[in-house]
Amino acid sequence: MGCTHQDRVLIAGNGQAGVQLADSLRAEGFSGDLILVGEEQALPYQRPPLSKDYLAAGGAAPAPLPLRGENFFTDHRVHHRTGVGVTGIDRDGHTVSLSDGSVLVYSKLVLATGAANRNLSCPGAELAGIHGLRTLADARAVHARLDAVRSVVVVGAGFIGLEFASAARARGIEVTVLEYAGRPMARALSPAMSEWFAAAHREMGTDLRLGEGIASFTGDDGGQVTAAVSTTGAAYPADLVLAGIGVIPRTELAEAAGLAVDNGIAVDAHLRTADEDIYALGDCASYPQAHAGARMRLESVQNATDQARHLAKTLLGTHGPGDAGYAELPWFWSTQGKLKLQIAGLSAPGDETVLRGDPEAGKFSVFCFRDRVLAAVESVNQPGDHLAARRLLAAGRSLAPEQAADPEFDLKAWSKAVPVG
Template sequence: MNVVIIGGGQAGLQVADTLRTEGYEGAIDVIAEESGLPYQRPPLSKDYLAPGKEAAPLPLRGATFFLDKNVTLHQGVRAIAVNRAERKVQTTEGSLDYDHLVFATGARNRTLNCQGVSLPGIYGLKTLADAEALHAALPTARNIVIIGAGFIGLEFAAAALAHGCNVTVLEFAPRPMGRALTPAMSEWFAAAHRSQGVNLRLSEGIDRFEPDTDGRLGAAISTTGASYPADLVLVGVGVQPNDTLASDSGIETSNGIVVDETLRTADPAVLAIGDCASFPSAHAQGRLRLESVQNATDQARHAARTILGAENPYTALPWFWSTQGPYKLQMAGLPRPDDDILIMGDQRAAKFSVLCFRDGVLAAVESVNNAADHMAARKLLSADIALTRTQAESEGFTLKAAASSPVSV
């Protein structure tokens, strides 16, 4: 068999790694659009941008991985067409035959369509090149405006504060990280970032950018008409799945490449994983597309085993993290805005958890600076243990104790 993997990120490399670990001996080709060795993306908005940090990416695998594992990495190569009838991938350097094809194409940043968006000084943050440009610009920046209060926007806000910048965040929605967090946790983070010095403007989006007298970025004008001085803008308004190549080959797409519970598309020789895949999730009780390292790596392992003949459904528990200055946010499960919540711990000391109950049982947990609660929550939720709010409110209850003695829960 020949396996071709389109995408050299976390998901794509994990497929190759797992295939070899599980005994696959056929050819493996990884098509990576960026030049250089594949690198970890999460640190780009955190440690990479810290003051005094050397601009060096963290590799996803060691330099000898590809030789040791007999994996062919096509660096700086783009897949341009897939012929499913002939099982060929056309690339910018030629064609590759496949018996199994894996789309691990990830996602791309959403862009703004407003006046002044092409002015020098306006950045996105997705790739190493983006991070390198920001790393170079941050030391001389003074007034920074961030469009979007999602994970990337708020992680960058914390990094910009560490450089001594004035930081304004414009968020069109009424609360930060609104798609991912409960209202209680969103409100806590809004207050926390403001206490750190971020000018967080909610229910206020971007209308346009205006130049200074030199023709560079000078100000951001919000939807309220307010003007915010800006010599650097970061746009963090979400991402879109890279599913066009799949769609052009006749594969179904709908907010991502549509796959079944084994991560196969309707073509059994073609799979999709990670940020680009729309899959049926028992945890969401419907179809879902997740943007996380955990989902990318877990789906990659599962896809490799599917290629090798397994037929098990993908059921891994979703979990996430985000480091925003002094605050380490960790989530297990998928919180919903209407969940019944119980807050445990000390919010004033920034060490607490929000337990989310749905249909009477624990469905998700959000934690701040509380790794023990997060690990316990992952254990409980992965084991599908029906922890009730009444049990959680009992005297002396802790998630760690419940996870250590699940029989008593």
């Protein structure tokens, strides 16, 4: 049953998912009480630029890009509580406790608590100058140091680590990246694309060390980091260290309330927990992924935004007949220097890969096939390929590997064609 005008929806978390849900609820016609609670004092902001444009800029730190303008919350009658977090859930009483001691009643509770940086635990990890990069406070702390540093060590060659490495290289800083795995972005990319990015970053001047993790850090008498020691025993000078070793979903509220957790807060296809009045979405939620045929948790702006739009309709009962739950196609992007990586779909180990375009010119795509059916497309500076891939995958259509490999094949026209039958 959908919400009524008398209901109160309380959203715990004012990041991408939480703010979009508030926006979508009002857009769908919800007229009840709408409360949005967030731990940070700042107006909700876009996180992706923090590891790219924000850090590439010299001089004074630029203002973060807001998710919505200052007047949005007043204009849309969203009671926005900043600087406080939800500390507990009373499921029987339908209330939440906040960090300022107050208690709020809810009809429907949505957990949009996001994720937190995974912390380094090796010797010396407590030294000053070792940073994570997820919040505005993190980005400001790193930006404040970049004008004064000469050498940086990045631990982890994932999206965040390589985005930061690109921004630091653009400022002329010497960068070493330590990655325990044998290739960069190994969880997200096919081997062919991963290896191409390894070469591209080395061409940028980054000292990319693969198969080499972090063992410890050394510092000076003042407690400031001075070097990173890798698993090979080599020491790399570091005026600053950026840890990009992944994130952990924030599930503590759900766990304390007795809700199931499975690499995230476990929800069904309608983003609902086992409690019919509590939902979860975004980086903190583990859900049955329709395109993968498995339960998973996705960390992306697209997933947070699309889940929020879907959940707004679910809460209001406006999906219409036949709604089977959230089934949007996953897609991702990462900007690393002049390289824009876009991914549509989900690749897997063992996929057959087909190259299309010109890797030497930095404009190409890798098409990933599973049993000769298109599963994912990874594109570098090829937005046309990316859009065509999204159309095909969202519609459940494919093309043959031979067609993808043929430079004369009109991919755009094929993706727009009406399927026969």
